[in-house]
Amino acid sequence: MRVIVTGASHGIGQGIARVLARNGMAVGLLARSTEKLDALATEIRAHGGTAFCAPCDLRDAVSTAGAITKLTQDLGGVDALINNAGLVIRKNAFDLSMDDWHAMVETNINGVFYATRAVLPAMRAQGSGHLINVSSISGKFPLPGGSAYAATKYAVTGFSQSLFQEVRDFGIKVSIVYPGSVDSASHRHDAEADHSWKVSPEEVGEACLGILRTGPGNCIHELEIRPLARPPKA
Numbered sequence: 001m002r003v004i005v006t007g008a009s010h011g012i013g014q015g016i017a018r019v020l021a022r023n024g025m026a027v028g029l030l031a032r033s034t035e036k037l038d039a040l041a042t043e044i045r046a047h048g049g050t051a052f053c054a055p056c057d058l059r060d061a062v063s064t065a066g067a068i069t070k071l072t073q074d075l076g077g078v079d080a081l082i083n084n085a086g087l088v089i090r091k092n093a094f095d096l097s098m099d100d101w102h103a104m105v106e107t108n109i110n111g112v113f114y115a116t117r118a119v120l121p122a123m124r125a126q127g128s129g130h131l132i133n134v135s136s137i138s139g140k141f142p143l144p145g146g147s148a149y150a151a152t153k154y155a156v157t158g159f160s161q162s163l164f165q166e167v168r169d170f171g172i173k174v175s176i177v178y179p180g181s182v183d184s185a186s187h188r189h190d191a192e193a194d195h196s197w198k199v200s201p202e203e204v205g206e207a208c209l210g211i212l213r214t215g216p217g218n219c220i221h222e223l224e225i226r227p228l229a230r231p232p233k234a
């Protein structure tokens with residue numbers, strides 16, 4: 001299977017790419033950080049896997065289409081796209097700047113749409129495909145102190161649920177993953193705290209692997225993954 005993973009330079013996307021590559025899937029890695037993508041591709045190839053990189057800013061529709069086209073050519077086609085890249089700025093509406101708002105909307109909503117639009121023609125032509133969109137439990141439940149982030153993740157949920165109805169008759173699956181607390185650097189809001197209780201990025205990768213391995217006649221449309229442990233008491 002040939003899978004493009006956005007936001008693969010660190011955090012959850014890196015964990016997803018490692019797990020998929022370890023399980024025989026060819027991965028196309030997309031994010032802005034060229035050096036980190038190259039390092040991950042080198043690591044995957046050193047373990048016998050197949051990986052290609054396309055540095056790109058998902059806020060730019062033209063660059064995104066170019067990067068997806070490059071990765072699709074490198075991979076010899078595309079079977080799945082994992083829209084994982086995202087930006088969290090945890091501020092309440094009083095403190096959030098206009099730039100903060102636009103950065104999250106452009107990354108978390110526009111970026112998902114641009115990448116999705118870029119793979120859909122090939123998936124429709126081949127009569128199969130799989131889109132996995134990484135929302136958040138903040139895309140299901142209110143997030144006081146993070147209203148703008150929650151708005152973008154509710155948008156991912158709404159887009160994905162509706163998109164599923166638009167593309168399922170073309171053989172294209174749409175899945176939404178709702179992570180709870182995952183231990184990535186950008187979500188360590190208190191750097192000094194213990195983060196060992198959280199889900200690891202590779203555990204999210206295992207969940208994506210399971211979603212991708214469903215048979216042709218069914219689709220895991222929504223999946224919530226949370227840590228079993230609770231945060232340590234302050």
Ligand SMILES: NC(=O)c1ccc[n+]([C@@H]2O[C@H](COP(=O)([O-])OP(=O)(O)OC[C@H]3O[C@@H](n4cnc5c(N)ncnc54)[C@H](OP(=O)(O)O)[C@@H]3O)[C@@H](O)[C@H]2O)c1
Nearest residue numbers: 007009010011012031032033058085086136182184186187
């Ligand atoms: N960690 C959690 O607890 C948690 C919980 C729920 C949902 N999520 C969601 O899971 C996803 C991954 O989160 P994470 O915690 O792994 O975050 P992260 O460690 O900050 O990683 C974010 C990834 O997105 C990429 N990215 C950001 N802006 C981009 C842009 N404009 N163009 C291209 N790539 C861009 C980053 O790469 P570059 O900086 O190299 O571009 C990076 O690879 C996000 O959608 C997040 O909302 C996370």
